[in-house]
Amino acid sequence: MSDDGVTARSVFVLVCEDDEKLGERVADGLRGAGFTVDLTRNLTDASAQIGARLYDCLIVDRGLPDGDGLDLVRRQRESGVRTPALLLTARDSPADRTESYAGGADDYLPKPFSLAELAARVRTLCTLRKPQPTPVLTVGDLVVDRLRRRVRRSGVLLTMTTREFCALELLAARAGTLVTSAEIAAFCADPTSTTGIDEVMTRLDRKLGEPQIIHSSAAGYLLHA
Structure with missing residues (x-):
């Protein structure tokens, strides 16, 4: 835990x-x-x-x-x-x-x-047989380091909770693709409701700053630089 x-x-x-x-x-x-x-x-x-x-x-x-x-x-x-x-x-x-x-x-x-x-x-x-995920995900000026569990935007290190990092990791891995709150909760093995995930996404969006790169809709979230 x-x-x-x-x-x-x-x-x-x-x-x-x-x-x-x-x-x-x-x-x-x-x-x-x-x-x-x-x-x-x-x-x-x-x-x-x-x-x-x-x-x-x-x-x-x-x-x-x-x-x-x-x-x-x-x-x-x-x-x-x-x-x-x-x-x-x-x-x-x-x-x-x-x-x-x-x-x-x-x-x-x-x-x-x-x-x-x-x-x-x-x-x-x-x-053993599954390819290892890409250790560093880069979307525009956003860099998600999966191994060190660090996030930088425009070179600035951002502080993330485990939930926030996990959600951002999935969005970065599927950049340009719509991801639902339920998918994020499942990926992070998060016991909270999708409403809890939506709150996490609000905090994450605020931390990432401007220009906005997380786009939300009733269907889910999309990360696009």
């Missing part, structure tokens, strides 16, 4: 599994292992979730009602997204495995499987 009540950043996992009982079992098992999990049952919903949140790992079934889960992974790779992906599937032939890895999957776990093994594989994907 940090000095102003924020825990370490949550690890977000998306599970796409159309079998209702299995999907719930996987989601509950991963939550019990400490992950934050979103559960979807088809490719359409999974794609929408990926567009709305930054995930650390994707767990995708191949045989889904609206297509092959491997196609979702392929589209991610073709668009340059390297989020680790693990396929859960009853297909276990050498040809299926070869096709999955060739399509961009990072790991492959045939059914039936152990929840403990799944959690261990996901943890490995989220740590």
